[in-house]
Structure formats: structure tokens, C-alpha cells
Amino acid sequence: MFFKDKNYFELFSIPASFQVDTRELTDSYRQLQSRFHPDRVAGGSEQERLRSVQATSLLNEAYETLKSPQKRAAYLLSLRGVDVEQVSQDDLSPDLLMEQIELREQLEELPRDESALDTLESLRERVTSRQEQGQQKFADALTAEDLETARKNYYEMQYFAKLSTEIESLEEDLLGY
Amino acid sequence: MALLQIAEPGGKPAKAPRKRAVGIDLGTTNSLVAASCGDKVETLPDENGSHLLPSAVRYQAADEAPQVGQSALDEAVNDPLNTVISVKRFLGKTLAEIHRANPYLPYDFSGDDDGSQPLIWTAAGDRNPMEVSAEILRVLAKRAEKFLSGPIDGAVITVPAYFNDTQRQQTRDAARLAEINVLRLLNEPTAAAVAYGLDSGDEGNVVVFDLGGGTFDVSVLSLEKGVFQVLATGGDTSLGGDDFDHALADWILQQADNGESLDPSQRNTLLRIARQAKHALTDRHSAAVQFGNWRGTIDRETFADLVKQLTDKTVNACRRVLRDAGFRSADIDYVVLVGGATRMPVIRQRVQEFFQREPLADIDPDKVVAIGAGIQADVLAGNKSGDDFLLLDVNPLSLGIETVGELVEKIIPRNTTIPVAKAQEFTTFKDGQTAMMIHVVQGERELVSDCRSLARFELRGIPPMAAGAAKVRVTFQVDADGLLSVSATETATGTTAEIQVKPSYGLSGEEIENMLKSSQEHAREDMQTRALQEAKVEAQQILDALAGALQSDGHLLNDDETEQIGRAVTALESALEGQDSGVIHELTEKLNAATAEFAARRMDREISRALRGESISTMADK
Numbered sequence: 001m002f003f004k005d006k007n008y009f010e011l012f013s014i015p016a017s018f019q020v021d022t023r024e025l026t027d028s029y030r031q032l033q034s035r036f037h038p039d040r041v042a043g044g045s046e047q048e049r050l051r052s053v054q055a056t057s058l059l060n061e062a063y064e065t066l067k068s069p070q071k072r073a074a075y076l077l078s079l080r081g082v083d084v085e086q087v088s089q090d091d092l093s094p095d096l097l098m099e100q101i102e103l104r105e106q107l108e109e110l111p112r113d114e115s116a117l118d119t120l121e122s123l124r125e126r127v128t129s130r131q132e133q134g135q136q137k138f139a140d141a142l143t144a145e146d147l148e149t150a151r152k153n154y155y156e157m158q159y160f161a162k163l164s165t166e167i168e169s170l171e172e173d174l175l176g177y
Numbered sequence: 178m179a180l181l182q183i184a185e186p187g188g189k190p191a192k193a194p195r196k197r198a199v200g201i202d203l204g205t206t207n208s209l210v211a212a213s214c215g216d217k218v219e220t221l222p223d224e225n226g227s228h229l230l231p232s233a234v235r236y237q238a239a240d241e242a243p244q245v246g247q248s249a250l251d252e253a254v255n256d257p258l259n260t261v262i263s264v265k266r267f268l269g270k271t272l273a274e275i276h277r278a279n280p281y282l283p284y285d286f287s288g289d290d291d292g293s294q295p296l297i298w299t300a301a302g303d304r305n306p307m308e309v310s311a312e313i314l315r316v317l318a319k320r321a322e323k324f325l326s327g328p329i330d331g332a333v334i335t336v337p338a339y340f341n342d343t344q345r346q347q348t349r350d351a352a353r354l355a356e357i358n359v360l361r362l363l364n365e366p367t368a369a370a371v372a373y374g375l376d377s378g379d380e381g382n383v384v385v386f387d388l389g390g391g392t393f394d395v396s397v398l399s400l401e402k403g404v405f406q407v408l409a410t411g412g413d414t415s416l417g418g419d420d421f422d423h424a425l426a427d428w429i430l431q432q433a434d435n436g437e438s439l440d441p442s443q444r445n446t447l448l449r450i451a452r453q454a455k456h457a458l459t460d461r462h463s464a465a466v467q468f469g470n471w472r473g474t475i476d477r478e479t480f481a482d483l484v485k486q487l488t489d490k491t492v493n494a495c496r497r498v499l500r501d502a503g504f505r506s507a508d509i510d511y512v513v514l515v516g517g518a519t520r521m522p523v524i525r526q527r528v529q530e531f532f533q534r535e536p537l538a539d540i541d542p543d544k545v546v547a548i549g550a551g552i553q554a555d556v557l558a559g560n561k562s563g564d565d566f567l568l569l570d571v572n573p574l575s576l577g578i579e580t581v582g583e584l585v586e587k588i589i590p591r592n593t594t595i596p597v598a599k600a601q602e603f604t605t606f607k608d609g610q611t612a613m614m615i616h617v618v619q620g621e622r623e624l625v626s627d628c629r630s631l632a633r634f635e636l637r638g639i640p641p642m643a644a645g646a647a648k649v650r651v652t653f654q655v656d657a658d659g660l661l662s663v664s665a666t667e668t669a670t671g672t673t674a675e676i677q678v679k680p681s682y683g684l685s686g687e688e689i690e691n692m693l694k695s696s697q698e699h700a701r702e703d704m705q706t707r708a709l710q711e712a713k714v715e716a717q718q719i720l721d722a723l724a725g726a727l728q729s730d731g732h733l734l735n736d737d738e739t740e741q742i743g744r745a746v747t748a749l750e751s752a753l754e755g756q757d758s759g760v761i762h763e764l765t766e767k768l769n770a771a772t773a774e775f776a777a778r779r780m781d782r783e784i785s786r787a788l789r790g791e792s793i794s795t796m797a798d799k
Contacts, residue, residue: 030569039557039568053596057596060596168500172497
């Protein structure tokens, strides 16, 4: 009964906003896991164990969603009936597109050896700061219930998140993982 | 058993008896078993006092039980083909993978390169790696039974955190063959963290660096308020102390410059020499080496250079796992070393350099994993409340599905906390398509061919529709053991669909049956021994309890009755000198019958005492 009809924020008893106190979220997550984890019902019936696996799978899904700024943003939009899976051309501002193209070109032009590492590092810093800006804009738009702007900000965040992952991948490759 | 279990009238019911739960570290080089001794969990020694059981199995004739442990290992030089060592390196691997990772194996392998079960030819017949592993598990189970005076109820068996699904399934199958009830497959670094964490009570971010004989794991965990949460894990299931031995062996061979190739027996001799030199370098700066006619010395620096490629691999894995966890090395509070191979000075040095702190090895690096497993076993068996701690582990490798173009669509990314369930919808490719082949793979790469195939899954009975109209929902569920199960349903029309899952590796129920039957030839002996042991233990308990009861209440019996009981006792005592469990059972029953009246009288007397308000003495029992 604990899990019925609760959204992820309610599960963890934290306010449903983009700003999340990760400390609070993690403490709540761990307490709930302590209660529902399969290891706690090791001696129980088959049914109890199955329910426990389902419960903790849900907890893990919820925690993962709320922990990641990207997923949290998408989730908050979905709670307001906004589906972010369907992207249309209007969602992407021309300035943003230009910036993306420029950054990608920079990335592509880098030599594939260790001399690129410093440039990569500063690229990563730049992308991270744009990500943070995007997140701030998203939070503001959401508070103002301006869902259209929030949606656009979400895609902005997505772009930079993807770029950040690519930069990391490249760094890993160059460092020889 | 009225003689033993009379509780005070109106008193508390007897506490549920402790389950016999153990932790088993099934290692590449050595295996251990641990159980609760009083309030601590400790590893159990054999009759010679050794805690470590070398993971070596030597097969002789087909109708003889194989030798396991030190006695087998001692024969590795003389009988290399029949003495299987480091079998853990072969679990879950195809023949091609085994040969690639281990170029110097003396064994005669058979089986298809594409992946059907690799078999090792031995004097007792072909054996697969699960059967060999089961022999080791059997010995450990027996050791535990002796210590715990009875068959074990369950075991937590550890696996490298980086073991994939097939390797885990095969470890499980090995336990089934050994007739051990597996409570949990526990990741080795997590087990070590539990042992270490509970011992020290420390909190913070911990890196467990686990270098065993054949596998390497590195995990990042956060320990806080009794919750051990794995944040990321990485490693290499084909990297271990053995590889360091081989590197040194190759160097010695080069120095000795004899140019001939070695036969398996000579190779094993050389490996033994290399291993001894490696061990010597732990305590001394340089070591003398002799092979054939060649004599020389190896020092720590030279050794470190020799193995640089190997140590680099471990450091790179540390880098990657830190990134996965979102940490820098400065964020780490403790580094714990696990596994005998971490005794090497070169390893300690490189770990210290990378993490900029002194690594800890307070708990014996050989025993810490088994101890952690034993602690978890008590929790899962219900012996401990488990309020003290909770383990949250992750899946080490991404799980996905093959999609059009032989690409992989990741469904559950690596380092996701388990248990976890994720569903994904797929659709048909062609008009009128009524079946779907779902190919489940594990790995980080983009192409299916670069990942490990786990299972092929056929979903039939999809109603014929236009391409893209059917909605097939595939659900992946990873349980707390890190094992995957996949199910699929067609949701568009709500019709139920037939599911056929064919694991690419792992054993079918029938295959396990057959293997069990063939192992039962030896097991029958074992079972008889076990039955005898159990009968003797039971009989002795009853005799002891009776002796106590007669001492305090013998006056309740008349002379005839005393004599009759005495005869039954003598008969049972002499049967205990023999080896016939059937006779012992029979005589135990006779003794119970002979003392039933005595027990009833004692009970009456206790009750009337209670009614008169006198103190009640509890019956003599263990």
C-alpha cells in the first residue's frame, strides 16, 4: 500500500521541484531500501520476496530519475502532462543549433592524441557551465509554470548533456581505457 | 524426543533453531568457507589447521573420487593433464576465449569454438568447469558440516563483481551440482567491504581493490549508517596473480635461454618456481631463482617493469570506475586491498600512487571475502536481524537487445543499482510478422558481435498486423543476485503469447540431472558417510541427555525399568562404534521407546511441582 498512487517525489517525501536536496533524497532512499529490500524478507514467502523485488526495483528507478538533473526535468514535465519524447523543429532555437554545430566542429577537429586533453578539459568546463545555465532557466520557467519555455530549456539541457558525455568518451579513449 | 524438549508450562516457546549458514569464497587459487563462531564470523580450517583450500582438483580413475586441495596441487607437476587448477578462469567462457586468455594450458579441451560447453579431458572422463568447481564446493561444504554438526541450510557464494551473467549462472549451477542451497551470489568487493566496514565501523567512500589469482575487481562504495551502497564497479575477469606468475615465468625462460619448448610438466615446475620467487619479493628486495641449469636473481624493480602492462590495466580500471561513480581520487576516504595478489609490493605501490593514500589491509586479504559472505549468510538465513546493515549492489555490465542492423539497444546500463526492472517496447519489422526473435546481450559495445550473447528469446503468436503496429513489451528484471530474467508480452491486442527462452550458455534442467546422476556414483559414498554421521550425532545427543536425566531423576524408575533402559543404552553405545547407520537408527528408536514412560513421569512431576508453586528445573539438554 505504501507505493500506491505516489509519484517519485512523494515516495521520498521531498518537495516536487527541480531543486532537490540530494542529501535528503539519498537519506530517504536508503531508509526505504532498508525497509523493503529483498534481503529483509529473506525468510519470507515467495510472494513476499517477489513483492519486495518489485518494490525495490521501483525505488531504484525513482531514485535514478530524481538524482539525474536531466531525468528529473523530464519527469517534472511529464507530471504536468508534457511529453518530451516528441521533439519538433520549433523546440530548438537557431542560436542553440549554431552553438551546437560550432562545438561539435571543435570536437571533431581535435587531434586524436594526448595533446588534445587540455582543450578537451576547457571544452568540458564550457559545456558544463552552459548546462548549469540551462538548468537554472528550466527551474525558473517551471516555477512560473511556463511549460513552453521549460520544454525548450529541457532540450537545451539535453544537448549539452549529450555533448558532455561525448567529450568524456573522447577523453576516456585518449587516456586509453 | 520428549526427553529433550520440555518447555516450562506457560513459558516462552523455544527460539527457532539457528540455521547453518555459511559464506564461501570460491577463488581462482584458493577457496575458503566461513561461519559464525560465537559472535564473530571466522573461516573454518581443515584437520591440519589450514584455512585455505587450494582450488585444485585431480582426477584419477573413473570410479574414484577426485583429490581436492593441497594434495591435488602437489601433483600438478607430476600429473598436469589430470590436475585442474584455476578452474574459475574457465567458468562461463567459450573454448576460444579460454585459449585466448590462457595460452599455456596443459589441458586437453574439447567442445565447439562457438560456445557449447568446453570440456576438459581427465582420467575419469570429460569434465566441464562446473563439475570441477562442484568438487571444490563439496569439500568446503563437508568441512562446514563437520564444524556445524549437520548439513548446511544455505550458503552465500561470492563471485567477482565483474562476472557476467553466464559466469554467474555457471557458478550457481556448480553449487546445484554440489547440492548446496545458494542464498545469494555476492560480489567479492562488496563482501570485503562488509567485513571491513562492520569491523571498523568507519563511514565514507571506499574503494575495494580486489586482485585474486585469476580475476580483478575494483569497486567504489559508500558506507553510511549501515548502508553499503556500491556506486560503480569495474575490472577484468581474466587478470590476476596467475598472470604475474606467467610474466615472471616467461622472463626466467628467456634468461635461462634454453630455447626449447617446455612440456606441461616442465611448465608447471617453472610456474611454481616463478610463484615462489614472486612471493619471496614480498618480503625481500631481491630473490634467487634457479631453473634447470640457470641461476640468477630477480629484484623488485625488474619485476615491476616486467608486469607494467598488467599493473597499468588495474590502474586504468581504477580511473574508469572513479569516473563512473562521479568521483575524483581525492573524494575517496579509504582504499581496501583484497586478494592474496595484493601482497605484491608493486601493487601496493601503484595503488598508493594513484589514490595518494596508504591502502589498508587490516583484515587478512585472503580471508576477508569469505568472512563478509558468512556475515551476509547469517542475515539471509534469518540468524541475524540484518538491522545492522544493508547491501545495495549494482550490475557490472550493460544489458541490451539486438536491434535492426546488428546493433545493441541498451536497456539497463552498467552500474545500475539492483534489483531493477526496465521495460522497452518493440515492434514488428514486416507486415504480417507473427514472431519475434529477441536476442539479449551483455556488454558496453555498439555492435552485437562485440558483446556477449546471453539468451535468445522467441515470442510467438503475435497477431498478424501491419509492420510497426504490434506493441511488444519486453521486460528485463535483474534480481539481487545480479541474474537476469526476461519476459515479453504483446500488448496491442492483449493476446497472450508463447515464450521460449533458450540460454546461450548455462545448463538446462536435464543437463544438470544427468551430471548429478553421474556424480552420484561418488556422492553415494558421500551420502552414506553423511547419513552415518547424522545418525551418530543424533544418538549421542540422546544418550547425553538421558545420562543427565537419570542422574537427577533416576529414582523415578524401578529396578526392572532401570535395567531395561540400561540394556538399550549399551546396545546403542556399541552400535556407535560401528559403521551401520541403519542399526544405529533402529537402536535409537528402541531407546526412545524404552524411555518414553520415564519422560512422562518426569513431566508429571514437573507439572505437579508447578501447580504446588515450586521452582521448575528445565530438562537437561544441550
